Amino acid sequence: MNLAWKEMKKSNTKFVILGSIVFLISLLTFIISGLANGLSQDNAALIKNLPDGTIYMETAAEETHALSAIDTDTEKQVLMENDGAFAFSIQMGFLLNEQDGQQSVAFATSTGSAEFPDVAKGDIILDRSLEEDGIKQGDIFNNSQLEDEFTVAGFTDGAKYSHAAVAFIHPDDYADMYRTEQMQMLFVPETAQPRTVSGLQSFSTEEFLNTLPSYSAEQLSLSMIVWFLVVISGMLFAIFFYMMNIQKLGLYGILKAIGVKTGALFRMIWTQMLVITAIALILSIAISQLFGRVAPSDMPFHLPVDATLQLTAVFFIIGFFGATLSGLQIRKATPLQAIQQGEESA
Structure with a gap:
């Protein structure tokens, strides 16, 4: 020394x-x-903030969640057999304000989960980064794929996807926008002992993130x-x-x-x-x-x-x-x- x-x-x-x-x-x-x-x-904060568990998507989608569509009967069976499981979808899109100003967002919805905000039909909850851009609670937005308008019901933290703010909407509004009743993915928490599901491919959170090219x-x-x-x-x-x-x-x-x-x-x-x-x-x-x-x-x-x-x-x-x-x-x-x-x- x-x-x-x-x-x-x-x-x-x-x-x-x-x-x-x-x-x-x-x-x-x-x-x-x-x-x-x-x-x-x-x-990918939206996915990274999920608890430990398994994400399922349709095998035929070839690891592209935007092409995945979970069969409704399969979804009901998995949700019934696994406590805390939920189905969810994510789709890139945009919102238009009353001055036709466009805001890119990632629309997200779920069947009901503590991990996703509970949103009423016609309402929308946005990532807080949009509040810094001047968007306020009560603001009105619309989308060319939906006849009704969205009302900003609040904001949440840490909800980003593909470098865009996440916009949480009700499943019925999502179904009207994208013309489908089927969810893209299922999430089964680690405590629920996930198993093999016919027609579905399973991913850990990290494996799912690696399916996102960007x-x-x-x-x-x-x-x-x-x-x-x-x-x-x-x-x-x-x-x-x-x-x-x-x-x-x-x-x-x-x-x-x-x-x-x-x-x-x-x-x-x-x-x-x-x-x-x-x-x-x-x-x-x-x-x-x-x-x-x-x-x-x-x-x-x-x-x-x-x-x-x-x-x-x-x-x-x-x-x-x-x-x-x-x-x-x-x-x-x-x-x-x-x-x-x-x-x-x-």
Whole structure:
């Protein structure tokens, strides 16, 4: 420990440069991770907010929920046999206000569930993001597919789908708009022991999200960037300590000659890595959380605690392996090598 601190004080410029690079990379990683999580919420919060369970859609729909249509008898049987189960549908559409201004929304309806707001016929409940756009309770909207008008009955939080605000409507209004009595999907909570249903394909919540083309492509791209940055940080540790260790092989040989164990030299490197990584991550986490607070409201940024802790652990693990890999040069250091370097310098 003392060796680590002494070297860091003596060569503080080198360690400050490495720490600055790790800080910038980790900050960029946290911000991109926050954007990835934010886009994920903006794209599919309606589904992600569902409890653990199984989602069923028609097998013939080939994993495209917009083409799915659950047989009415099958729906009744599943709902009767599973407590807490419900059927629901989601369809992209639009609302027109009294000035014919158009607002894109995702219409959603269900057979009755605690997970979806209870909406009266003719009413509509919107995601709160539309309230920020000036829409108020009591506003009137219509749709070209429906003769009657909608009245805004209230707002709810965390209801986004395909980057659009969700508009919850009554099943009868949905049936009139889309000319169908059939729901697209069934949801069976985890406690209900889901089973195989003839003609239906089952999905976990995560599996269902991956059937959404926009969601899977978007998250895959951002995840690749995040992990690429994490790998770069590990390579930086390995390269930095490798170059330092090459320069200090003679010093390591002398230390070994006076009785310093190889394990102690490795602990010195690990201590330096931990100090640099800890300081860099504390700063990057603080700034990324501040960024989430001051970012524009229309920027989807969400960095939960579990994602922060996961990335923090990964940075420490990558840093440890990078520093350890570079430290393998310590095993090659011998007292004879130190004497030879001294003779060459003389």
